[in-house]
Amino acid sequence: MHLANFINGEFVSPRSGAYFDDINPATAEGIAAIPDSDERDVDDAVRAARAAFPSWSRTTAAERSNLLLKLADLIEQNLDDLARTESIDNGKTISLAKRLDIPRAVANFRFFATAILHQSSDAHFMDVAALNYTLRQPLGVVGLISPWNLPLYLLSWKIAPAIAAGNTCVAKPSELTPLTANRLAELSIEADIPPGVINIVHGYGNKAGRALTCHDDVAAISFTGGTVTGAAVAANAAPRFKKMSLELGGKNPNLIFADADLDDAIATSIRSSFWNQGEICLCGSRIFVERSIHDEFVSRFAAAAKSLRIGDPLDASTDVGALISEGHLQKVMGYTDLATKEGGTIVAGGHRLDRPGYFVEPTIITGLTCECRVLQEEIFGPVVTVTPFDSEDEALAFANSTRYGLSATIWTRDISRAHRVAANLDAGTIWINCWLLRDLRVPFGGMKESGVGREGGFESLNFFTEAKNVCVKI
Numbered sequence: 001m002h003l004a005n006f007i008n009g010e011f012v013s014p015r016s017g018a019y020f021d022d023i024n025p026a027t028a029e030g031i032a033a034i035p036d037s038d039e040r041d042v043d044d045a046v047r048a049a050r051a052a053f054p055s056w057s058r059t060t061a062a063e064r065s066n067l068l069l070k071l072a073d074l075i076e077q078n079l080d081d082l083a084r085t086e087s088i089d090n091g092k093t094i095s096l097a098k099r100l101d102i103p104r105a106v107a108n109f110r111f112f113a114t115a116i117l118h119q120s121s122d123a124h125f126m127d128v129a130a131l132n133y134t135l136r137q138p139l140g141v142v143g144l145i146s147p148w149n150l151p152l153y154l155l156s157w158k159i160a161p162a163i164a165a166g167n168t169c170v171a172k173p174s175e176l177t178p179l180t181a182n183r184l185a186e187l188s189i190e191a192d193i194p195p196g197v198i199n200i201v202h203g204y205g206n207k208a209g210r211a212l213t214c215h216d217d218v219a220a221i222s223f224t225g226g227t228v229t230g231a232a233v234a235a236n237a238a239p240r241f242k243k244m245s246l247e248l249g250g251k252n253p254n255l256i257f258a259d260a261d262l263d264d265a266i267a268t269s270i271r272s273s274f275w276n277q278g279e280i281c282l283c284g285s286r287i288f289v290e291r292s293i294h295d296e297f298v299s300r301f302a303a304a305a306k307s308l309r310i311g312d313p314l315d316a317s318t319d320v321g322a323l324i325s326e327g328h329l330q331k332v333m334g335y336t337d338l339a340t341k342e343g344g345t346i347v348a349g350g351h352r353l354d355r356p357g358y359f360v361e362p363t364i365i366t367g368l369t370c371e372c373r374v375l376q377e378e379i380f381g382p383v384v385t386v387t388p389f390d391s392e393d394e395a396l397a398f399a400n401s402t403r404y405g406l407s408a409t410i411w412t413r414d415i416s417r418a419h420r421v422a423a424n425l426d427a428g429t430i431w432i433n434c435w436l437l438r439d440l441r442v443p444f445g446g447m448k449e450s451g452v453g454r455e456g457g458f459e460s461l462n463f464f465t466e467a468k469n470v471c472v473k474i
């Protein structure tokens with residue numbers, strides 16, 4: 001299958017005529033040819049988006065809402081097919097795609113379709129002299145760049161608020177997982193979204209992605225991906241004064257105090273460590289356990305990790321699928337080697353499966369301290385460390401010892417400690433006695449090198465609008 005770019009409501013070949021392979025991570029076999037788009041394709045897409053902007057931005061919120069709801073319904077009706085496509089393209093288990101990725105893509109479109117009906121803006125009376133009010137207007141053409149780990153979910157998290165707010169967009173999905181973005185383009189035609197409102201350009205980040213961040217007619221860039229790439233995106237977009245939202249990497253701590261409900265903490269830590277093969281930015285890759293329960297935790301956690309079923313992602317009973325690529329697998333295995341060199345002990349996993357595809361066992365490492373590279377650098381795979389701590393202060397110091405600050409989890413039955421620790425953690429999202437519960441109204445984003453700006457709820461709608469102050473003399 002040859003994929004095409006989606007520009008002005010039509011599927012078109014890349015200007016270069018060049019393609020590269022899309023690989024199924026579970027078999028290492030090619031499944032599609034992806035357009036190797038360049039700045040000419042991006043420019044075509046931006047022109048289409050510019051042409052569509054005047055009429056789309058003048059539609060009523062109710063009209064846009066109805067179209068987004070229609071698209072949400074279509075995604076839901078195609079859930080099985082989309083989940084299968086996502087699984088084949090990404091290596092993730094079909095059960096997770098059915099449970100998480102696709103339902104959340106539906107929820108994103110429904111959320112922003114209805115949020116736009118309730119957006120309000122402020123008015124301020126200045127003594128008795130004047131009235132100020134804030135006009136919120138769409139920006140124009142916006143650029144949306146997304147990663148491969150939750151392909152449709154993260155793309156919809158950007159497209160939905162952007163177009164709900166009246167913008168038109170050019171999206172650049174990850175070159176590793178283009179298939180569900182392609183299906184979304186097809187469904188947007190069925191949903192009667194007008195041509196040019198959603199444009200999708202496939203291709204490499206340093207070519208098509210870079211062209212989008214450098215295009216003068218793109219008013220804003222919403223980017224989700226790695227921290228190093230985020231810096232490159234910012235370096236191109238900032239001198240052009242584009243609005244920017246950067247959602248970046250993480251190295252999230254999972255703090256388990258001795259008074260925690262250990263059954264729940266272990267069961268949830270298995271998910272927060274190994275769901276999606278550890279390829280979720282919010283996975284808790286550094287586990288810190290109070291010393292008095294450390295050994296019990298390690299033995300029960302390791303036994304649970306060893307019992308996970310790893311294999312064919314399309315088998316509904318599989319728990320752990322394939323990593324995204326051979327290159328990523330090599331990076332992850334490099335960290336398991338490094339862990340041993342740094343003095344760590346691998347108490348579960350640590351091996352690649354001897355079969356085609358990119359499978360790595362759920363891996364648990366003990367005996368490393370916070371200065372080790374394995375505890376400092378984002379691995380983004382099924383590899384976690386477990387380290388004991390002796391006090392609340394030490395737990396906090398360990399948790400805050402990286403340059404990242406995306407999310408954190410706290411396990412304790414002491415409600416005062418839970419709030420105290422939460423307030424002192426460097427993290428944009430903190431879960432207490434749970435993980436990955438998401439209310440789409442809350443601000444989402446990272447501290448430190450995990451990102452700039454917040455998405456979610458009205459924050460996303462505000463990001464995709466210009467706030468103008470109108471001052472009227474009374």
Ligand code: NAD
Pocket residue numbers: 145146147148149150154172173174175203204205206208209210213224225226227229230232233247248249250280281378380406446450451
């Ligand atoms: P990546 O940074 O390699 O790529 C992300 C996207 O950026 C891709 O579409 C890629 O083609 C594009 N890109 C690459 N170079 C570019 C450039 N120079 N200019 C413009 N675009 C460019 O990230 P990835 O490997 O696809 O995803 C994994 C990373 O994403 C991890 O670090 C993970 O933590 C992070 N992530 C963060 C969040 C969050 O919400 N904070 C969510 C998911 C993933």
